[in-house]
Amino acid sequence: MTATLFANARLLDGTTDAEGHVLVEDGRIREVSDKPLNLAAARTVDLRGRTLMPGLIDAHVHVIASEVNLARHALLPDALVAFRAARIMHGMLMRGFTTLRDLGGATNGLRLARDEGHFDAPRMIICGKAISATGGHSDGRGRHDSRDMAYLEARLGCLGRLADGVDAVRRACREEIKAGADYIKIMANGGVASPTDPIAFLGYSKDEMRAAVEEAAMAQTYVAAHLYTDEAIARAVECGVHSLEHCNLITEATARTAAKAGAIACPTLVTYEALKSEGASLGLDAVSVGKIDTVRLAGLESLERMHRAGLTMAFGTDLLGEMHRHQSDEFTIRGRVLPAIEVIRSTTIHAAKLLRMEGQIGTLATGAFADLIVVDGDPLKDLSLLTGQGRHMPAIMLDGRFVKDQLAA
Known part of the structure:
Protein backbone atom coordinates (compact mmCIF):
# COMPACT_ATOMS: atom_id res chain seq x y z
CA MET A 1 0.00 0.00 0.00
CA THR A 2 1.23 3.51 -0.82
CA ALA A 3 2.61 5.50 2.11
CA THR A 4 1.55 9.11 2.73
CA LEU A 5 3.41 11.69 4.79
CA PHE A 6 1.38 14.64 6.06
CA ALA A 7 3.92 17.37 6.83
CA ASN A 8 3.63 20.64 8.74
CA ALA A 9 0.07 20.00 9.88
CA ARG A 10 -1.90 21.42 12.74
CA LEU A 11 -2.75 18.22 14.65
CA LEU A 12 -6.09 18.24 16.47
CA ASP A 13 -7.85 15.25 18.06
CA GLY A 14 -9.17 16.37 21.44
CA THR A 15 -5.94 15.58 23.30
CA THR A 16 -3.36 16.97 20.87
CA ASP A 17 -3.26 20.51 19.51
CA ALA A 18 0.18 21.11 18.05
CA GLU A 19 2.19 21.35 14.85
CA GLY A 20 3.49 18.03 13.62
CA HIS A 21 4.01 15.39 10.98
CA VAL A 22 2.11 12.13 10.45
CA LEU A 23 3.24 9.12 8.46
CA VAL A 24 0.57 6.73 7.15
CA GLU A 25 1.44 3.27 5.89
CA ASP A 26 -0.52 0.04 5.35
CA GLY A 27 -3.77 1.56 6.59
CA ARG A 28 -2.37 2.69 9.94
CA ILE A 29 -0.70 5.73 11.44
CA ARG A 30 2.91 4.58 11.61
CA GLU A 31 4.51 7.62 13.19
CA VAL A 32 3.58 10.98 14.67
CA SER A 33 6.37 13.46 15.29
CA ASP A 34 7.00 17.09 16.10
CA LYS A 35 10.14 16.83 13.94
CA PRO A 36 10.24 16.43 10.15
CA LEU A 37 9.95 12.86 8.86
CA ASN A 38 11.44 11.47 5.70
CA LEU A 39 10.40 8.41 3.73
CA ALA A 40 11.49 8.30 0.13
CA ALA A 41 8.67 5.99 -0.91
CA ALA A 42 5.95 8.16 0.62
CA ARG A 43 3.85 10.77 -1.06
CA THR A 44 4.51 13.94 0.92
CA VAL A 45 1.70 16.46 1.38
CA ASP A 46 2.50 19.83 2.93
CA LEU A 47 -0.46 20.84 5.09
CA ARG A 48 0.87 24.18 6.28
CA GLY A 49 -2.14 26.33 7.23
CA ARG A 50 -4.43 23.32 7.41
CA THR A 51 -5.62 21.08 10.24
CA LEU A 52 -5.25 17.30 10.31
CA MET A 53 -7.85 15.50 12.39
CA PRO A 54 -8.90 11.90 12.93
CA GLY A 55 -11.96 10.97 10.91
CA SER A 328 -22.78 18.16 10.44
CA ASP A 329 -25.00 20.95 11.79
CA GLU A 330 -24.81 19.16 15.16
CA PHE A 331 -21.35 20.74 15.55
CA THR A 332 -22.57 24.33 15.41
CA ILE A 333 -25.68 23.59 17.50
CA ARG A 334 -23.52 22.21 20.31
CA GLY A 335 -21.08 25.06 19.85
CA ARG A 336 -23.76 27.51 21.00
CA VAL A 337 -23.35 26.36 24.60
CA LEU A 338 -20.22 24.17 24.77
CA PRO A 339 -16.53 25.03 24.29
CA ALA A 340 -15.38 24.10 20.80
CA ILE A 341 -12.80 21.67 22.18
CA GLU A 342 -15.57 19.72 23.95
CA VAL A 343 -17.50 19.48 20.69
CA ILE A 344 -14.36 18.19 18.97
CA ARG A 345 -13.81 15.65 21.75
CA SER A 346 -17.38 14.42 21.39
CA THR A 347 -16.70 13.26 17.82
CA THR A 348 -13.19 11.95 18.51
CA ILE A 349 -11.95 10.63 21.86
CA HIS A 350 -15.33 10.53 23.64
CA ALA A 351 -17.07 8.72 20.80
CA ALA A 352 -14.16 6.29 20.49
CA LYS A 353 -14.49 5.51 24.19
CA LEU A 354 -18.21 4.87 23.82
CA LEU A 355 -17.57 2.53 20.89
CA ARG A 356 -14.82 0.79 22.91
CA MET A 357 -12.31 1.57 20.19
CA GLU A 358 -9.95 3.87 22.08
CA GLY A 359 -6.55 4.08 20.46
CA GLN A 360 -7.94 2.77 17.17
CA ILE A 361 -10.19 5.62 16.00
CA GLY A 362 -10.74 9.23 17.02
CA THR A 363 -7.04 9.82 17.65
CA LEU A 364 -3.84 10.86 15.92
CA ALA A 365 -1.71 8.22 17.57
CA THR A 366 0.77 5.64 16.38
CA GLY A 367 -1.02 2.39 15.58
CA ALA A 368 -4.47 3.92 15.07
CA PHE A 369 -6.43 3.36 11.89
CA ALA A 370 -5.46 5.92 9.26
CA ASP A 371 -8.93 7.47 9.18
CA LEU A 372 -8.11 11.14 8.67
CA ILE A 373 -9.57 14.41 7.46
CA VAL A 374 -7.82 17.57 6.33
CA VAL A 375 -9.62 20.80 7.19
CA ASP A 376 -8.98 24.22 5.69
CA GLY A 377 -8.48 26.46 8.72
CA ASP A 378 -8.95 25.96 12.46
CA PRO A 379 -12.15 24.21 13.66
CA LEU A 380 -11.48 25.36 17.22
CA LYS A 381 -12.02 28.92 16.04
CA ASP A 382 -14.85 28.09 13.65
CA LEU A 383 -16.84 24.85 14.06
CA SER A 384 -18.68 25.59 10.83
CA LEU A 385 -15.56 24.38 9.01
CA LEU A 386 -16.83 20.89 9.84
CA THR A 387 -20.16 21.58 8.08
CA GLY A 388 -21.09 22.32 4.47
CA GLN A 389 -21.16 18.72 3.19
CA GLY A 390 -17.37 18.47 3.48
CA ARG A 391 -16.78 21.65 1.50
CA HIS A 392 -13.93 22.69 3.83
CA MET A 393 -12.32 19.23 3.76
CA PRO A 394 -10.00 18.90 0.75
CA ALA A 395 -9.03 15.37 1.78
CA ILE A 396 -10.68 12.43 3.53
CA MET A 397 -8.79 9.21 4.19
CA LEU A 398 -10.26 5.87 5.26
CA ASP A 399 -7.98 2.97 6.22
CA GLY A 400 -5.03 4.79 4.67
CA ARG A 401 -6.81 5.28 1.34
CA PHE A 402 -7.96 8.63 0.03
CA VAL A 403 -11.70 8.62 -0.65
CA LYS A 404 -11.50 12.34 -1.39
CA ASP A 405 -8.30 14.03 -2.53
CA GLN A 406 -8.17 17.64 -3.61
CA LEU A 407 -4.65 18.18 -2.29
CA ALA A 408 -1.81 19.18 -4.53
CA ALA A 409 0.61 16.28 -5.11
Whole structure:
Protein backbone atom coordinates (compact mmCIF):
# COMPACT_ATOMS: atom_id res chain seq x y z
CA MET A 1 0.00 0.00 0.00
CA THR A 2 1.23 3.51 -0.82
CA ALA A 3 2.61 5.50 2.11
CA THR A 4 1.55 9.11 2.73
CA LEU A 5 3.41 11.69 4.79
CA PHE A 6 1.38 14.64 6.06
CA ALA A 7 3.92 17.37 6.83
CA ASN A 8 3.63 20.64 8.74
CA ALA A 9 0.07 20.00 9.88
CA ARG A 10 -1.90 21.42 12.74
CA LEU A 11 -2.75 18.22 14.65
CA LEU A 12 -6.09 18.24 16.47
CA ASP A 13 -7.85 15.25 18.06
CA GLY A 14 -9.17 16.37 21.44
CA THR A 15 -5.94 15.58 23.30
CA THR A 16 -3.36 16.97 20.87
CA ASP A 17 -3.26 20.51 19.51
CA ALA A 18 0.18 21.11 18.05
CA GLU A 19 2.19 21.35 14.85
CA GLY A 20 3.49 18.03 13.62
CA HIS A 21 4.01 15.39 10.98
CA VAL A 22 2.11 12.13 10.45
CA LEU A 23 3.24 9.12 8.46
CA VAL A 24 0.57 6.73 7.15
CA GLU A 25 1.44 3.27 5.89
CA ASP A 26 -0.52 0.04 5.35
CA GLY A 27 -3.77 1.56 6.59
CA ARG A 28 -2.37 2.69 9.94
CA ILE A 29 -0.70 5.73 11.44
CA ARG A 30 2.91 4.58 11.61
CA GLU A 31 4.51 7.62 13.19
CA VAL A 32 3.58 10.98 14.67
CA SER A 33 6.37 13.46 15.29
CA ASP A 34 7.00 17.09 16.10
CA LYS A 35 10.14 16.83 13.94
CA PRO A 36 10.24 16.43 10.15
CA LEU A 37 9.95 12.86 8.86
CA ASN A 38 11.44 11.47 5.70
CA LEU A 39 10.40 8.41 3.73
CA ALA A 40 11.49 8.30 0.13
CA ALA A 41 8.67 5.99 -0.91
CA ALA A 42 5.95 8.16 0.62
CA ARG A 43 3.85 10.77 -1.06
CA THR A 44 4.51 13.94 0.92
CA VAL A 45 1.70 16.46 1.38
CA ASP A 46 2.50 19.83 2.93
CA LEU A 47 -0.46 20.84 5.09
CA ARG A 48 0.87 24.18 6.28
CA GLY A 49 -2.14 26.33 7.23
CA ARG A 50 -4.43 23.32 7.41
CA THR A 51 -5.62 21.08 10.24
CA LEU A 52 -5.25 17.30 10.31
CA MET A 53 -7.85 15.50 12.39
CA PRO A 54 -8.90 11.90 12.93
CA GLY A 55 -11.96 10.97 10.91
CA LEU A 56 -15.16 12.10 12.63
CA ILE A 57 -17.35 9.63 14.53
CA ASP A 58 -21.16 9.82 14.58
CA ALA A 59 -22.27 7.61 17.46
CA HIS A 60 -26.01 7.72 16.74
CA VAL A 61 -27.23 7.16 13.18
CA HIS A 62 -29.84 5.09 11.36
CA VAL A 63 -28.29 4.31 7.99
CA ILE A 64 -31.27 2.37 6.64
CA ALA A 65 -33.75 5.16 7.47
CA SER A 66 -34.27 6.64 4.02
CA GLU A 67 -37.75 7.97 4.88
CA VAL A 68 -39.13 9.85 7.88
CA ASN A 69 -42.31 7.78 8.13
CA LEU A 70 -40.77 4.66 9.65
CA ALA A 71 -43.97 2.58 9.53
CA ARG A 72 -44.17 3.10 5.77
CA HIS A 73 -40.42 2.60 5.45
CA ALA A 74 -40.66 -0.87 7.02
CA LEU A 75 -42.66 -2.06 4.01
CA LEU A 76 -40.09 -1.07 1.38
CA PRO A 77 -38.31 -3.83 -0.57
CA ASP A 78 -35.07 -4.91 1.12
CA ALA A 79 -32.98 -4.28 -2.00
CA LEU A 80 -34.24 -0.70 -2.25
CA VAL A 81 -33.49 -0.10 1.43
CA ALA A 82 -29.95 -1.48 1.03
CA PHE A 83 -29.09 0.64 -2.00
CA ARG A 84 -30.49 3.75 -0.32
CA ALA A 85 -28.44 2.94 2.81
CA ALA A 86 -25.27 2.73 0.73
CA ARG A 87 -25.99 6.21 -0.65
CA ILE A 88 -26.72 7.58 2.83
CA MET A 89 -23.47 6.18 4.22
CA HIS A 90 -21.43 7.50 1.30
CA GLY A 91 -22.85 10.94 2.06
CA MET A 92 -21.72 10.60 5.67
CA LEU A 93 -18.23 9.64 4.53
CA MET A 94 -18.03 12.69 2.28
CA ARG A 95 -18.85 14.85 5.31
CA GLY A 96 -15.77 13.45 7.05
CA PHE A 97 -17.43 10.77 9.17
CA THR A 98 -15.23 7.69 8.91
CA THR A 99 -16.92 5.69 11.70
CA LEU A 100 -20.58 5.42 12.58
CA ARG A 101 -22.59 3.58 15.24
CA ASP A 102 -25.98 2.53 13.98
CA LEU A 103 -28.71 2.56 16.65
CA GLY A 104 -31.22 0.30 14.94
CA GLY A 105 -31.70 -1.27 11.54
CA ALA A 106 -28.28 -1.89 10.00
CA THR A 107 -27.43 -5.58 9.65
CA ASN A 108 -24.24 -7.56 9.54
CA GLY A 109 -24.98 -8.30 5.89
CA LEU A 110 -24.95 -4.60 5.09
CA ARG A 111 -21.66 -4.26 6.95
CA LEU A 112 -20.17 -7.21 5.07
CA ALA A 113 -21.14 -5.58 1.76
CA ARG A 114 -19.30 -2.46 2.89
CA ASP A 115 -16.28 -4.43 4.09
CA GLU A 116 -16.09 -6.32 0.78
CA GLY A 117 -15.81 -2.99 -1.02
CA HIS A 118 -19.15 -2.90 -2.82
CA PHE A 119 -19.51 0.76 -1.81
CA ASP A 120 -17.44 3.35 0.04
CA ALA A 121 -18.80 3.96 3.52
CA PRO A 122 -17.59 4.59 7.06
CA ARG A 123 -16.67 1.65 9.28
CA MET A 124 -19.81 0.40 11.02
CA ILE A 125 -20.67 -0.47 14.62
CA ILE A 126 -24.15 -2.02 14.79
CA CYS A 127 -26.80 -3.22 17.25
CA GLY A 128 -29.04 -4.95 14.71
CA LYS A 129 -32.68 -4.29 15.54
CA ALA A 130 -33.53 -1.97 18.43
CA ILE A 131 -35.54 -3.88 21.05
CA SER A 132 -38.82 -2.45 22.35
CA ALA A 133 -41.89 -3.39 24.33
CA THR A 134 -45.21 -3.60 22.54
CA GLY A 135 -46.46 -0.06 22.04
CA GLY A 136 -42.96 1.33 22.55
CA HIS A 137 -40.63 3.28 20.31
CA SER A 138 -39.94 0.37 17.93
CA ASP A 139 -43.64 -0.33 17.43
CA GLY A 140 -44.71 1.60 14.36
CA ARG A 141 -48.23 0.22 14.31
CA GLY A 142 -51.02 2.66 15.01
CA ARG A 143 -53.80 2.27 17.57
CA HIS A 144 -55.95 0.17 15.26
CA ASP A 145 -53.23 -1.86 13.57
CA SER A 146 -53.25 -5.40 15.00
CA ARG A 147 -50.93 -7.01 12.46
CA ASP A 148 -48.35 -9.44 13.81
CA MET A 149 -45.01 -7.59 14.05
CA ALA A 150 -43.05 -10.68 12.98
CA TYR A 151 -43.59 -9.87 9.31
CA LEU A 152 -42.24 -6.34 9.69
CA GLU A 153 -39.36 -7.36 11.96
CA ALA A 154 -37.98 -9.65 9.25
CA ARG A 155 -37.66 -6.75 6.80
CA LEU A 156 -34.49 -4.67 6.39
CA GLY A 157 -36.51 -1.46 6.43
CA CYS A 158 -37.80 -2.09 9.96
CA LEU A 159 -35.51 -0.48 12.56
CA GLY A 160 -36.69 -2.48 15.58
CA ARG A 161 -38.32 -5.55 17.04
CA LEU A 162 -40.64 -6.26 19.96
CA ALA A 163 -39.91 -8.28 23.11
CA ASP A 164 -42.18 -8.38 26.16
CA GLY A 165 -41.09 -9.89 29.45
CA VAL A 166 -37.71 -10.92 30.82
CA ASP A 167 -37.42 -14.17 28.87
CA ALA A 168 -38.37 -12.54 25.59
CA VAL A 169 -35.89 -9.70 26.15
CA ARG A 170 -33.14 -12.21 26.86
CA ARG A 171 -33.92 -14.12 23.69
CA ALA A 172 -34.03 -10.96 21.59
CA CYS A 173 -30.64 -9.87 22.93
CA ARG A 174 -29.13 -13.27 22.23
CA GLU A 175 -30.55 -13.35 18.71
CA GLU A 176 -29.19 -9.90 17.86
CA ILE A 177 -25.74 -10.77 19.24
CA LYS A 178 -25.76 -14.05 17.30
CA ALA A 179 -26.60 -12.09 14.15
CA GLY A 180 -23.56 -9.85 14.60
CA ALA A 181 -24.63 -7.03 16.93
CA ASP A 182 -21.73 -5.25 18.64
CA TYR A 183 -23.98 -4.02 21.47
CA ILE A 184 -27.67 -4.02 22.46
CA LYS A 185 -30.14 -1.17 21.95
CA ILE A 186 -33.38 -0.94 23.94
CA MET A 187 -36.22 1.58 23.90
CA ALA A 188 -36.64 2.72 27.52
CA ASN A 189 -38.80 5.81 26.90
CA GLY A 190 -41.44 7.10 24.56
CA GLY A 191 -40.36 8.64 21.26
CA VAL A 192 -41.21 11.19 18.61
CA ALA A 193 -41.42 9.01 15.49
CA SER A 194 -43.64 6.28 16.98
CA PRO A 195 -47.43 6.65 17.17
CA THR A 196 -48.65 5.25 20.51
CA ASP A 197 -45.99 6.10 23.13
CA PRO A 198 -45.99 9.55 24.79
CA ILE A 199 -42.52 10.92 25.56
CA ALA A 200 -42.89 10.05 29.28
CA PHE A 201 -43.79 6.43 28.52
CA LEU A 202 -41.45 4.06 30.42
CA GLY A 203 -40.66 1.42 27.87
CA TYR A 204 -39.36 -1.40 30.04
CA SER A 205 -39.56 -2.64 33.60
CA LYS A 206 -36.38 -2.66 35.65
CA ASP A 207 -36.27 -6.45 35.50
CA GLU A 208 -36.43 -6.37 31.71
CA MET A 209 -33.68 -3.75 31.51
CA ARG A 210 -31.49 -5.68 33.92
CA ALA A 211 -31.98 -8.78 31.78
CA ALA A 212 -30.74 -6.90 28.71
CA VAL A 213 -27.76 -5.52 30.64
CA GLU A 214 -26.85 -8.99 31.90
CA GLU A 215 -27.12 -10.51 28.42
CA ALA A 216 -24.91 -7.78 27.02
CA ALA A 217 -22.37 -8.19 29.81
CA MET A 218 -22.20 -11.94 29.19
CA ALA A 219 -21.38 -11.13 25.57
CA GLN A 220 -18.67 -8.67 26.73
CA THR A 221 -20.59 -5.63 25.58
CA TYR A 222 -23.10 -3.02 26.79
CA VAL A 223 -26.64 -1.67 26.45
CA ALA A 224 -27.62 1.62 24.84
CA ALA A 225 -31.07 3.00 25.67
CA HIS A 226 -33.34 5.51 23.99
CA LEU A 227 -34.15 7.99 26.79
CA TYR A 228 -35.62 11.45 27.25
CA THR A 229 -37.09 11.98 30.70
CA ASP A 230 -35.13 12.28 33.91
CA GLU A 231 -37.11 9.45 35.50
CA ALA A 232 -36.33 7.09 32.62
CA ILE A 233 -32.64 8.01 32.61
CA ALA A 234 -32.30 7.48 36.37
CA ARG A 235 -33.96 4.05 36.11
CA ALA A 236 -31.71 3.04 33.23
CA VAL A 237 -28.53 4.08 35.05
CA GLU A 238 -29.70 2.16 38.13
CA CYS A 239 -30.13 -0.95 35.96
CA GLY A 240 -26.65 -0.67 34.46
CA VAL A 241 -27.36 0.88 31.05
CA HIS A 242 -24.10 2.35 29.76
CA SER A 243 -25.01 4.44 26.71
CA LEU A 244 -27.69 7.09 27.31
CA GLU A 245 -29.20 8.28 24.03
CA HIS A 246 -30.73 11.77 23.67
CA CYS A 247 -31.18 12.78 27.38
CA ASN A 248 -33.02 16.03 26.55
CA LEU A 249 -34.89 16.20 29.87
CA ILE A 250 -32.09 15.11 32.21
CA THR A 251 -31.47 16.98 35.48
CA GLU A 252 -28.03 17.88 36.69
CA ALA A 253 -28.40 15.56 39.69
CA THR A 254 -29.13 12.57 37.47
CA ALA A 255 -26.29 13.56 35.15
CA ARG A 256 -23.91 13.48 38.13
CA THR A 257 -25.18 10.03 39.09
CA ALA A 258 -24.71 8.81 35.52
CA ALA A 259 -21.19 10.24 35.40
CA LYS A 260 -20.31 8.50 38.68
CA ALA A 261 -21.61 5.22 37.22
CA GLY A 262 -19.32 5.61 34.21
CA ALA A 263 -22.17 6.04 31.72
CA ILE A 264 -21.80 8.09 28.54
CA ALA A 265 -24.49 10.30 27.03
CA CYS A 266 -25.10 10.72 23.31
CA PRO A 267 -27.25 13.81 22.66
CA THR A 268 -28.76 14.25 19.18
CA LEU A 269 -30.03 17.81 18.96
CA VAL A 270 -29.92 18.36 15.21
CA THR A 271 -32.67 15.82 14.53
CA TYR A 272 -35.26 17.82 16.50
CA GLU A 273 -34.40 21.01 14.66
CA ALA A 274 -34.74 19.19 11.35
CA LEU A 275 -37.96 17.42 12.36
CA LYS A 276 -39.48 20.71 13.48
CA SER A 277 -38.81 22.42 10.16
CA GLU A 278 -39.18 19.52 7.71
CA GLY A 279 -40.77 16.53 9.44
CA ALA A 280 -44.37 17.12 8.43
CA SER A 281 -43.52 17.84 4.79
CA LEU A 282 -41.50 14.62 4.63
CA GLY A 283 -44.29 12.39 5.94
CA LEU A 284 -44.12 12.54 9.75
CA ASP A 285 -47.63 12.06 11.12
CA ALA A 286 -49.42 14.75 13.14
CA VAL A 287 -49.12 12.86 16.46
CA SER A 288 -45.34 12.69 16.10
CA VAL A 289 -45.06 16.32 15.01
CA GLY A 290 -46.92 17.30 18.17
CA LYS A 291 -44.27 15.63 20.35
CA ILE A 292 -41.22 17.36 18.88
CA ASP A 293 -41.10 20.52 20.98
CA THR A 294 -41.32 18.56 24.24
CA VAL A 295 -37.73 17.48 23.67
CA ARG A 296 -36.46 20.07 21.17
CA LEU A 297 -36.81 23.09 23.43
CA ALA A 298 -34.87 21.44 26.28
CA GLY A 299 -31.94 20.31 24.18
CA LEU A 300 -29.36 23.05 24.72
CA GLU A 301 -30.06 23.23 28.45
CA SER A 302 -29.47 19.48 28.72
CA LEU A 303 -26.00 19.92 27.21
CA GLU A 304 -25.16 22.56 29.80
CA ARG A 305 -26.40 20.37 32.65
CA MET A 306 -24.43 17.34 31.50
CA HIS A 307 -21.30 19.42 30.96
CA ARG A 308 -21.50 20.91 34.45
CA ALA A 309 -22.07 17.44 35.92
CA GLY A 310 -19.01 16.02 34.20
CA LEU A 311 -20.99 13.49 32.17
CA THR A 312 -19.03 12.45 29.07
CA MET A 313 -20.91 13.22 25.86
CA ALA A 314 -20.39 11.59 22.47
CA PHE A 315 -21.52 13.03 19.13
CA GLY A 316 -24.78 11.81 17.61
CA THR A 317 -27.36 13.00 15.10
CA ASP A 318 -30.25 10.47 14.73
CA LEU A 319 -31.47 11.88 11.42
CA LEU A 320 -33.99 10.28 9.07
CA GLY A 321 -34.66 10.40 5.33
CA GLU A 322 -33.70 13.52 3.43
CA MET A 323 -32.68 15.15 6.72
CA HIS A 324 -29.39 13.21 6.81
CA ARG A 325 -27.88 16.16 4.94
CA HIS A 326 -28.05 18.18 8.20
CA GLN A 327 -25.69 15.76 9.97
CA SER A 328 -22.78 18.16 10.44
CA ASP A 329 -25.00 20.95 11.79
CA GLU A 330 -24.81 19.16 15.16
CA PHE A 331 -21.35 20.74 15.55
CA THR A 332 -22.57 24.33 15.41
CA ILE A 333 -25.68 23.59 17.50
CA ARG A 334 -23.52 22.21 20.31
CA GLY A 335 -21.08 25.06 19.85
CA ARG A 336 -23.76 27.51 21.00
CA VAL A 337 -23.35 26.36 24.60
CA LEU A 338 -20.22 24.17 24.77
CA PRO A 339 -16.53 25.03 24.29
CA ALA A 340 -15.38 24.10 20.80
CA ILE A 341 -12.80 21.67 22.18
CA GLU A 342 -15.57 19.72 23.95
CA VAL A 343 -17.50 19.48 20.69
CA ILE A 344 -14.36 18.19 18.97
CA ARG A 345 -13.81 15.65 21.75
CA SER A 346 -17.38 14.42 21.39
CA THR A 347 -16.70 13.26 17.82
CA THR A 348 -13.19 11.95 18.51
CA ILE A 349 -11.95 10.63 21.86
CA HIS A 350 -15.33 10.53 23.64
CA ALA A 351 -17.07 8.72 20.80
CA ALA A 352 -14.16 6.29 20.49
CA LYS A 353 -14.49 5.51 24.19
CA LEU A 354 -18.21 4.87 23.82
CA LEU A 355 -17.57 2.53 20.89
CA ARG A 356 -14.82 0.79 22.91
CA MET A 357 -12.31 1.57 20.19
CA GLU A 358 -9.95 3.87 22.08
CA GLY A 359 -6.55 4.08 20.46
CA GLN A 360 -7.94 2.77 17.17
CA ILE A 361 -10.19 5.62 16.00
CA GLY A 362 -10.74 9.23 17.02
CA THR A 363 -7.04 9.82 17.65
CA LEU A 364 -3.84 10.86 15.92
CA ALA A 365 -1.71 8.22 17.57
CA THR A 366 0.77 5.64 16.38
CA GLY A 367 -1.02 2.39 15.58
CA ALA A 368 -4.47 3.92 15.07
CA PHE A 369 -6.43 3.36 11.89
CA ALA A 370 -5.46 5.92 9.26
CA ASP A 371 -8.93 7.47 9.18
CA LEU A 372 -8.11 11.14 8.67
CA ILE A 373 -9.57 14.41 7.46
CA VAL A 374 -7.82 17.57 6.33
CA VAL A 375 -9.62 20.80 7.19
CA ASP A 376 -8.98 24.22 5.69
CA GLY A 377 -8.48 26.46 8.72
CA ASP A 378 -8.95 25.96 12.46
CA PRO A 379 -12.15 24.21 13.66
CA LEU A 380 -11.48 25.36 17.22
CA LYS A 381 -12.02 28.92 16.04
CA ASP A 382 -14.85 28.09 13.65
CA LEU A 383 -16.84 24.85 14.06
CA SER A 384 -18.68 25.59 10.83
CA LEU A 385 -15.56 24.38 9.01
CA LEU A 386 -16.83 20.89 9.84
CA THR A 387 -20.16 21.58 8.08
CA GLY A 388 -21.09 22.32 4.47
CA GLN A 389 -21.16 18.72 3.19
CA GLY A 390 -17.37 18.47 3.48
CA ARG A 391 -16.78 21.65 1.50
CA HIS A 392 -13.93 22.69 3.83
CA MET A 393 -12.32 19.23 3.76
CA PRO A 394 -10.00 18.90 0.75
CA ALA A 395 -9.03 15.37 1.78
CA ILE A 396 -10.68 12.43 3.53
CA MET A 397 -8.79 9.21 4.19
CA LEU A 398 -10.26 5.87 5.26
CA ASP A 399 -7.98 2.97 6.22
CA GLY A 400 -5.03 4.79 4.67
CA ARG A 401 -6.81 5.28 1.34
CA PHE A 402 -7.96 8.63 0.03
CA VAL A 403 -11.70 8.62 -0.65
CA LYS A 404 -11.50 12.34 -1.39
CA ASP A 405 -8.30 14.03 -2.53
CA GLN A 406 -8.17 17.64 -3.61
CA LEU A 407 -4.65 18.18 -2.29
CA ALA A 408 -1.81 19.18 -4.53
CA ALA A 409 0.61 16.28 -5.11
